[in-house]
Amino acid sequence: MRHLHVYILLAVAVLALAYAPRVNPYWMHVAIIAMFYGILASSWSLLAGYAGLFSLGHMAFASIGGYASALLVQWYGIPIPLGMAAGVALCCALGGLIGWVCLRMSGPYLAIFTLGFAEIVRITFSTEDDITAGMAGLHTEPLFRAATRLPYFYTAFGLLVVSLALMGAIVQSRWGLFLRAIREDEQAAAASGIDVARFRILAFAIASGFAGLAGGFYGHYIGILTPSLGGLDLMAVLVVMAVIGGMERLPTAVGGAFAVEFLLELLREYGQWRLPIFGVILLLTMRFARNGLLTPFWLHFVRLGGGARGAAAVVAPGRKDSRA
Amino acid sequence: MSWDYLFIQAANGAVIGIIYALIAVGVTLIFSILKIVNFAHGDLYMLGGYCAYYVITLFGVPPLPAMFVSMAALFTIAIILERLLLTPLYSDATERKDEYGLIVTFGLAFFLRNIAIIAFGPFPLKPPSFISGVQHFGNLIVTNDRLFAGSAGIVLILALLYFMHRTIWGQALDAVSQSREAAAIVGINPRRFNSFAFGVGAALAAAAGALIAPIFSLAPDMGVLPNIQAYVIVILGGMGSVLGSIIAGIALGESEGLFTAFFPDPTRALAYTNAFGVLVLMIVLIFRPNGLFGRRHLRME
Numbered sequence: 001m002r003h004l005h006v007y008i009l010l011a012v013a014v015l016a017l018a019y020a021p022r023v024n025p026y027w028m029h030v031a032i033i034a035m036f037y038g039i040l041a042s043s044w045s046l047l048a049g050y051a052g053l054f055s056l057g058h059m060a061f062a063s064i065g066g067y068a069s070a071l072l073v074q075w076y077g078i079p080i081p082l083g084m085a086a087g088v089a090l091c092c093a094l095g096g097l098i099g100w101v102c103l104r105m106s107g108p109y110l111a112i113f114t115l116g117f118a119e120i121v122r123i124t125f126s127t128e129d130d131i132t133a134g135m136a137g138l139h140t141e142p143l144f145r146a147a148t149r150l151p152y153f154y155t156a157f158g159l160l161v162v163s164l165a166l167m168g169a170i171v172q173s174r175w176g177l178f179l180r181a182i183r184e185d186e187q188a189a190a191a192s193g194i195d196v197a198r199f200r201i202l203a204f205a206i207a208s209g210f211a212g213l214a215g216g217f218y219g220h221y222i223g224i225l226t227p228s229l230g231g232l233d234l235m236a237v238l239v240v241m242a243v244i245g246g247m248e249r250l251p252t253a254v255g256g257a258f259a260v261e262f263l264l265e266l267l268r269e270y271g272q273w274r275l276p277i278f279g280v281i282l283l284l285t286m287r288f289a290r291n292g293l294l295t296p297f298w299l300h301f302v303r304l305g306g307g308a309r310g311a312a313a314v315v316a317p318g319r320k321d322s323r324a
Numbered sequence: 325m326s327w328d329y330l331f332i333q334a335a336n337g338a339v340i341g342i343i344y345a346l347i348a349v350g351v352t353l354i355f356s357i358l359k360i361v362n363f364a365h366g367d368l369y370m371l372g373g374y375c376a377y378y379v380i381t382l383f384g385v386p387p388l389p390a391m392f393v394s395m396a397a398l399f400t401i402a403i404i405l406e407r408l409l410l411t412p413l414y415s416d417a418t419e420r421k422d423e424y425g426l427i428v429t430f431g432l433a434f435f436l437r438n439i440a441i442i443a444f445g446p447f448p449l450k451p452p453s454f455i456s457g458v459q460h461f462g463n464l465i466v467t468n469d470r471l472f473a474g475s476a477g478i479v480l481i482l483a484l485l486y487f488m489h490r491t492i493w494g495q496a497l498d499a500v501s502q503s504r505e506a507a508a509i510v511g512i513n514p515r516r517f518n519s520f521a522f523g524v525g526a527a528l529a530a531a532a533g534a535l536i537a538p539i540f541s542l543a544p545d546m547g548v549l550p551n552i553q554a555y556v557i558v559i560l561g562g563m564g565s566v567l568g569s570i571i572a573g574i575a576l577g578e579s580e581g582l583f584t585a586f587f588p589d590p591t592r593a594l595a596y597t598n599a600f601g602v603l604v605l606m607i608v609l610i611f612r613p614n615g616l617f618g619r620r621h622l623r624m625e
Contacts, residue, residue, distance in 0.1 A: 054426055104613035107422035108361035111430075112555055113609045116602040119552065123602075127595040183420075232548060236434035243427060272442045279435030283409060286428050 004304045013161075020153050028149045034261035035156040036218050038254040039163045041242045043210035045253035046167050049242070050176060051203040052183030054107065056235055057098065057114035058211050060121040061091045063230030065212025066219035067125060067132060070140040073220075080143050084216035088209045095208020099201040106186075118230055125227035135226060143220040152221050159217055160254070163210050167250055170206065179203055237275075240282045246292020255294045328463045333581035339470045339539070341577025342477035345570045346532040347550050348557035349481060350525030352569065355558070356501040357521035358406075358413060360425030365529055365554060366547025367436035372398045372530025373537040373546065374444050377451040387454045391476075391534040395527040402526030403519045405432065410522070414515060433547075440544035448541030473535040480531055481570060484524075497521055549598055556605040559612055576601060 020028070044058045065087035073083040102113050125132045132138050144151040170176055178199050181189040190196045219225045228234070237260070245256015260278060267274050285293055347369055354362045375394035379385050385393065409428050412418040454476075455468040488494035497517055499507040504514045532550075533542075540546070556576055561568030583600045587593035 052420070052423065054423060056430075101610060102613070105609060106613075108426050109609055109613060111363075111426055112361065112552075113606055116552060116606045116609075119548075119602045120599050120606075123595055123599040127592050233434075233437075236430070239427065239430060240434070243431075272438070275438040276435050276442065279431055279438060282431040283428060283435065286424065286431065287409060287412065290424070 005302045008301075008304070013157075017154070017157065021150060023153075025149055028153055030262060030265045032149065032152050032156045032221065034258045035160045036214050036221075037238065037241060037257035037261050038160050039210055039214040040238055041245065041253040041257035042164060042167055042250045043207040043214075044238055045242050045247045045250055046171065046179075046210075047203055047207035049247035049249070049253065050171055050183065051179040051200065052107075053099075053200065053203060054111045055098075055114040055204070055207075056111050056232075056239075057118040057121075058207070059235040059238060060114075060118035060230040061095060061208040061211035062215030062218065063121060063125065063225075063227065064094065065091045065215035066140075066225050066229060067138065067215075068212070069216040070138055070219045070225055071131070073141050080141060080220055084213065084220070087216040088212045091212025091215075092205045092209035095211075096201050096205035098208070099204025100197075103197050103200055115232070118232070118235065122227045122230045125230065132225075132227070135228075137224040137226045138219075140219045140223055140225060142223055143217070156217065156221075159213060163213065164250060164254065167206075167210065171250060175199065175202075233275075237278070240278045243282055244278075244285050244293055246295035246298065248291065249295065249298065252292050252294040252298050255298070256292065259294070330582070330585055331464045332466075333585045334578060335464065335466050336470065337577035337579070337581030338574050339474040339477075339577070340580070341574035342474045342481075342570065343532050343536050343573075344550060344553045344557055344576060345561075345573030346477045346480060346535075347529050348554040348561065348569045348573060349484060350528040351554045352558050353484075353497075353521050353528075354525040357497060358410065358425070358518055360410070360413065360422065360429065361555075362522075362525070363426065363429040363551070364433040364436060365525070366549070366551025367433045367440075368398055368402060368526045368547070369529040369533040369550055370440060370542070370544065370547035371401070371436060371533070372526075373533030373542045374440065374449075375530065376534035377449055377537060377542055380451050387452060387534075387538070390451075391531055394530045394534045398530035399523040399527040403523040406519050406522040410518070411515075414518065433551075437544055437547070444542070444544060446544060448543045450541045451537045453538045454535075467539070469538045473539060476535055477532070478570070480528065484528065493520070549601065552605055553601050556601055556608065559605070559608045576604070579604075 023031070040058060040062060044055070047058070048054045065084075068090045069080070069083035069087035072078055072086050073080055078086075098114065098117060102110050105113055126134050128134070129136070143155065171179070178189070178194045181192065181194055182196055182199060186196055215229065218229070238257075241257040241260045242253045243256070244260060245254070246252030264274055264278075267277075270277070347365065350368075351362060351365050354360065354365070372394050375397050376387070376390045379390040379393045380387055409432065410425070413421050413425055418424055453467075453469050454472045457468050458465050459468060459471060488498060496507070496512045497520070499510070499512055500514050500517045500521075507517075508514055533546075553576060557569055557572040560575070561570075561572030580597050580601060584593045584597045587596060
């Protein structure tokens with residue numbers, strides 16, 4: 001069977017959807033949040049893993065998307081999906097703008113710049129409290145007036161699948177190849193005829209749009225938004241998720257988000273110790289298994305039905321898997 | 325707004341600026357030898373502050389010796405961390421080293437900040453003063469701690485300058501920063517000096533943390549903003565120019581102080597003062613995107 005892994009994933013998805021009504025509300029909440037992080041981790045991996053643009057402003061875009069949607073719904077009474085769409089559009093535009101402004105910045109400078117952007121967004125949201133309610137939190141309209149979390153679960157699932165499908169299509173296309181070429185060597189990519197500026201801006205706009213989508217959904221699901229959504233701590237958690245899973249592939253980044261989110265809940269009794277533990281895991285992953293802990297499993301999984309040819313096709317676009 | 329208020333803001337700005345410069349000099353040193361931007365530098369500064377605090381409160385050591393203990397402790401800790409985490413930076417098998425350095429130091433910062441919350445608690449702590457009391461300059465009142473922090477900061481920076489220019493280890497550091505290969509040929513072990521530079525940078529940050537602790541309080545997230553301010557100073561002041569760092573540090577401290585004084589809405593002035601430094605950084609990066617330092621041969625590969 002050629003695409004065995006696809007069928008297995010479909011079967012798991014169908015099982016998850018069918019089983020969902022019987023999951024208790026607590027774990028359903030965890031699953032919804034995991035899917036929220038899944039969208040963020042995969043879009044960040046598109047930006048940082050594929051294009052090599054290590055942005056630390058990704059959670060800031062989620063925060064902007066969430067606040068934009070919540071405030072538009074609150075002020076103008078527009079339907080929530082429209083508000084979320086407006087949030088996505090705003091994040092795309094702002095992301096593109098940031099991408100354009102930092103076109104000439106490489107590696108660490110881009111990280112510093114986007115970190116600065118995120119801090120300014122966070123400070124503004126918490127200081128302009130007559131608009132955003134500041135640290136007290138902005139109450140948002142719920143997406144569904146249902147007694148259970150089931151509709152949210154299905155919505156989150158749908159958003160994750162659609163996001164992954166769209167981003168998957170992008171990274172499988174020539175665009176994905178261009179992005180990786182830019183990551184490996186910008187000058188060589190430009191010399192090969194890739195419009196580096198265009199694709200750097202595009203990568204920022206697309207990834208920020210998905211971050212805004214996740215943020216918009218989060219706001220209307222949780223019912224309250226605080227500026228800490230865009231803070232450095234959640235950004236670090238996002239980096240932990242994507243790097244532990246494997247930031248150079250979308251599925252492994254999502255897997256990392258799921259694994260870390262569920263582990264954070266399972267290890268709740270360890271309280272504050274969980275974050276430094278994940279910090280250590282992040283450092284160990286970077287030090288000894290830089291491609292991510294889930295990447296080898298994912299490669300084996302993809303190879304299940306495809307044989308050697310499939311495996312070669314999967315391995316080739318990435319980087320060498322052996323490194324010191 | 326009275327002149328006195330402005331003068332107090334200006335005096336405070338100068339002290340904060342010197343402390344920023346002390347942190348920035350460490351960032352510069354680490355960058356010039358290891359070729360990485362250290363995202364965890366602010367957290368080493370935080371650890372230094374706490375270390376001094378516990379040496380003072382647990383062992384009853386006076387504040388000044390406690391500062392030196394803290395510097396020594398952070399020097400050691402930093403060398404251990406560098407050995408454990410940063411050695412892949414020197415291996416040819418590692419691809420895209422700046423990405424590696426970035427994620428590892430960012431992860432280290434996350435780890436240190438969260439371990440600090442557990443170890444030291446989330447609440448602000450304040451160690452005793454170096455020298456209690458205040459000085460009057462006309463109507464202007466400056467606490468002795470601020471005077472001490474400013475002068476000690478300058479002394480430490482001068483000591484570093486002396487060390488870099490007049491001692492053989494400092495010359496060796498300089499040699500490694502110019503060319504690792506050439507340094508290795510004349511018998512300098514670049515690896516050893518990588519560790520050493522990281523340790524010295526951390527020790528300077530620790531001193532800054534210990535000096536600032538009696539003025540502001542210690543908190544686990546106190547390193548985030550000074551880390552960003554340090555980048556501003558390094559960019560504005562120019563690579564390797566310690567004098568430039570001091571001037572840029574004071575300029576930043578002053579402009580922050582004046583920004584607070586002149587911001588139209590006093591209830592929001594403090595919050596936006598933090599954003600102000602960040603905004604300066606972003607604007608400077610837009611015009612100097614090629615790096616913190618501009619010197620071509622030091623650009624990260």
